Amino acid sequence: EDLETQLNDLIDNAPRLKLELDRQIQQQRSAGVSDQQMSGLMMYKQIVDLAASNPQMAQIIGKPLVKGLVGIVAKIPKIIGGLTSL
Secondary structure, eight states: OHHHHHHHHHHHTHHHHHHHHHHHHHHHHHTTOOTTTTHHHHHHHHHHHHHHHOHHHHHHHHHHHHHHHHHHHHHHHHHHHHHHTO
């Protein structure tokens, strides 16, 4: 149920989120960060783009995507921790 609420919030806020993500990605690129380094952010942008352009489709396929994204985001601190210990 919480995931469904998050998905609905994502769809409702998709246009605003899209603008914010585009701004963040542009800032990161200006700072020399590659798209590969921003893969999680780029994946999230694809989901937001889908939700912004086709809310009905996002409702149908969005739940599995959001669930996968939540799993990836949960792993980021472990990945960053591993990188900083190198």
